[in-house]
Amino acid sequence: MASVSIAINDLFEFEGKTVPAARPDNTTIEAMVQRQFRFLPQPLQINITDKDVSIVFAEEASTAKAEAQRLAVKAGKRAAEGDHSKAISTLKRALELQPSLSVPGEIWRWLTLLWVMPTAPRITSSTCSG
Numbered sequence: 001m002a003s004v005s006i007a008i009n010d011l012f013e014f015e016g017k018t019v020p021a022a023r024p025d026n027t028t029i030e031a032m033v034q035r036q037f038r039f040l041p042q043p044l045q046i047n048i049t050d051k052d053v054s055i056v057f058a059e060e061a062s063t064a065k066a067e068a069q070r071l072a073v074k075a076g077k078r079a080a081e082g083d084h085s086k087a088i089s090t091l092k093r094a095l096e097l098q099p100s101l102s103v104p105g106e107i108w109r110w111l112t113l114l115w116v117m118p119t120a121p122r123i124t125s126s127t128c129s130g
Contacts, residue, residue: 002100004037005054011036029053039099060098068098 009019011032026048033046033053045056060068071094078087095101 001056002059003054003056004100005052007052008048009051011053023050039095041099060100064097068094068101071097072101 008023008029011029012019014036015032029048030046033055034044037044037055040055040057041060042057047054047056071090075087075090075094078084078090
C-alpha cells in the first residue's frame with residue numbers, strides 16, 4: 001500500500017476556491033478527495049484529521065512502474081525535441097500506468113516547461129552552445 005498526505009486547505013486551493021474560515025465537515029472533505037484523487041488506484045482509504053487528509057491506495061504493479069518510468073523518459077526526450085503533443089500523450093500514458101510516478105529531475109524540468117509554455121522553443125545543440 002502507498003499513501004499521500006495533504007493539508008485540507010490545499011484541497012480548496014487545488015480547485016481554485018477560497019479556503020473557508022471554518023473547517024468543512026468530513027463529508028465535504030471526502031468528496032473533494034474522491035474528486036481530486038480519482039486517478040489513484042481505487043478504492044481509496046481516506047483518513048481525515050483536523051488539518052490533514054491521508055489517502056491510502058494500492059501500489060501499482062512492478063511491471064507497470066517499470067513501463068511508466070520508461071515512458072516518462074521517452075516523454076522528456078519528446079519534449080526536448082519539441083514534439084510537445086507526443087510528449088503529453090506519452091506522459092499521460094505513463095501516469096495512467098503509475099499515478100504515483102516520480103520523474104527524474106531533468107525530465108521533469110522539460111515536462112514542466114512544456115506545461116507552462118506549450119509553445120516552448122525546440123532545444124538543439126546550437127541553442128545550447130555559447
